[in-house]
Amino acid sequence: MKIIKHKSGCIIIDDTYNNNPQAALKALKTLESVSSGKKIGIVFGDMLELGKNEAKFHKKIARKIQKLKPKFIVLVGNATKGLIKESFWFEKNQTKEIVMTLKKLIKKDFVVLFKGSRSIGLDDIISKL
Numbered sequence: 001m002k003i004i005k006h007k008s009g010c011i012i013i014d015d016t017y018n019n020n021p022q023a024a025l026k027a028l029k030t031l032e033s034v035s036s037g038k039k040i041g042i043v044f045g046d047m048l049e050l051g052k053n054e055a056k057f058h059k060k061i062a063r064k065i066q067k068l069k070p071k072f073i074v075l076v077g078n079a080t081k082g083l084i085k086e087s088f089w090f091e092k093n094q095t096k097e098i099v100m101t102l103k104k105l106i107k108k109d110f111v112v113l114f115k116g117s118r119s120i121g122l123d124d125i126i127s128k129l
């Protein structure tokens with residue numbers, strides 16, 4: 001987990017190296033604890049290699065994300081498609097579109113968590129912001 005102060009003044013929590021249900025829940029808990037008084041944004045990528053339980057684990061994380069009531073949610077990857085109605089969804093190869101969307105959403109009074117498996121490419125998105 002890396003903390004980055006974006007040029008907009010927003011705080012980015014970069015947790016893009018690995019993603020699994022336990023790590024995702026811990027990252028969301030960290031986001032909740034450090035975002036006091038700030039708005040929350042979440043960029044969440046697929047958790048890979050979960051086998052037959054993939055859908056179940058993604059739904060569990062989606063419910064936790066919704067409980068945090070983020071101002072925006074960006075989902076990336078096939079396993080996240082359709083999980084949360086009030087979200088933006090992209091395929092992992094839509095880097096340009098994701099960056100354009102996030103540039104409109106990220107503001108100085110936000111804390112934004114980026115959480116996903118490395119192969120989803122969220123670290124590349126952060127570097128382009």
